[in-house]
Amino acid sequence: MQKWEYFTAPILSHVAQQILNNFGSEGWELVQVAPGPNPDTLVGYFKRPVQEG
Template sequence: MTTWEYATVPLIVHATKQILDQWGEDGWELVQVLQMPGTTNIVAYLKREKH
């Protein structure tokens, strides 16, 4: 059975690509991006397989 670990990462608008590229290089897959209600804060939800 596959098991996963998860991470939530705050995103900075002017550096979103660089942040996601770095996490991707570390094996993380983007699951979803959400803006927090009532704020301008953006959070990425990522997962990767546990070994």
């Protein structure tokens, strides 16, 4: 059975592509984006498979 780990992070709109590319290069898959605490910030929800062994 596949196991997952999860991560949430703020995403600043003016550097969103760089932030998402950095997380993607570490194996994180973006699952959802939600509004953040201010208009210039979003919250990203990420997941990646847990590496067993």
